[in-house]
Amino acid sequence: MIKLRDSLPFVCLIFFLCFLHCSNNYQVNQSPGKSAVQEGEKTFHWPDGARAAVCLTYDDGIDGHLDIAASDLEEVNLRGSFYAQGSSHSLAERMEDWRALVDRGHELGNHSLFHPCIRTMPDEDVHEWLWPEYALENYTVRQIAAELKIANTLLQAVDGKPERTYAYTCNDHLAGGESFVDEIRPLFTAARTGGDNIVADMQTLDIHLVPSWGVVDVSGEAMIDFVKKAEGAGTMAVFMFHGVGGGHNLNVSRESHRKLIAYLDAHRDRLWTGTFAQVMDHVRSERHRLGF
Numbered sequence: 001m002i003k004l005r006d007s008l009p010f011v012c013l014i015f016f017l018c019f020l021h022c023s024n025n026y027q028v029n030q031s032p033g034k035s036a037v038q039e040g041e042k043t044f045h046w047p048d049g050a051r052a053a054v055c056l057t058y059d060d061g062i063d064g065h066l067d068i069a070a071s072d073l074e075e076v077n078l079r080g081s082f083y084a085q086g087s088s089h090s091l092a093e094r095m096e097d098w099r100a101l102v103d104r105g106h107e108l109g110n111h112s113l114f115h116p117c118i119r120t121m122p123d124e125d126v127h128e129w130l131w132p133e134y135a136l137e138n139y140t141v142r143q144i145a146a147e148l149k150i151a152n153t154l155l156q157a158v159d160g161k162p163e164r165t166y167a168y169t170c171n172d173h174l175a176g177g178e179s180f181v182d183e184i185r186p187l188f189t190a191a192r193t194g195g196d197n198i199v200a201d202m203q204t205l206d207i208h209l210v211p212s213w214g215v216v217d218v219s220g221e222a223m224i225d226f227v228k229k230a231e232g233a234g235t236m237a238v239f240m241f242h243g244v245g246g247g248h249n250l251n252v253s254r255e256s257h258r259k260l261i262a263y264l265d266a267h268r269d270r271l272w273t274g275t276f277a278q279v280m281d282h283v284r285s286e287r288h289r290l291g292f
């Protein structure tokens with residue numbers, strides 16, 4: 001019979017070998033390479049190593065979008081998002097041109113039928129250009145949702161697309177004093193609002209309230225600085241244009257527009273410029289992957 005005193009060295013050896021094995025495993029799991037990969041897998045990524053995304057969006061469905069803005073974009077093979085209200089004269093009169101715009105890869109987005117907005121501001125300032133019939137303060141949530149649904153049907157008849165994004169008219173989210181954001185979520189893959197800022201954080205972003213900068217009479221350099229801010233944050237910069245080189249009472253010069261576009265073209269390696277629908281599709285899929 002083996003006595004405990006005789007077997008002690010053997011038992012110690014077994015414990016020592018176990019300790020070596022466990023400590024080796026610990027070192028493998030804690031190696032810097034493995035940690036970096038795990039960290040990377042948990043981080044929001046833009047396609048092809050881009051550091052930020054940029055969306056160029058154009059509101060109110062005017063001829064200048066077809067003739068000037070889209071042409072500037074296509075010169076460097078970029079695409080934009082064009083938000084036309086159902087009551088747009090250009091959409092009615094040049095429907096084939098709008099259809100062709102989508103066929104060339106641009107996005108036609110929902111901007112309501114009648115472009116309703118809050119007409120009387122809290123400070124009593126009144127948007128005289130808006131018919132009182134289309135004052136959002138006199139709408140109901142159900143009424144604006146029904147209008148936006150019909151606008152989706154109208155736009156689908158133009159371009160055949162079953163999915164749509166929305167641009168809030170005048171950045172307003174209240175109908176009859178009540179938020180309609182939740183009511184319209186099922187209608188749109190994403191929605192753009194104002195706020196004049198970049199997206200602060202991709203994880204906490206509400207994809208139906210994506211901020212944008214409404215640019216009016218600003219320089220190309222100022223717009224480039226806005227893009228650099230998004231690049232620094234690793235998020236996205238959304239521009240809200242109206243007229244480019246005229247055609248609206250809210251305009252940016254064609255020179256400034258082209259300057260921004262030239263910058264985006266020259267930095268494709270780190271800036272992904274896509275339509276709002278494309279970029280937001282990626283955002284939704286990354287957030288799903290990361291479990292946000």
Ligand SMILES: [Zn+2]
Nearest residue numbers: 059060169170
């Ligand atoms: Zn508008």
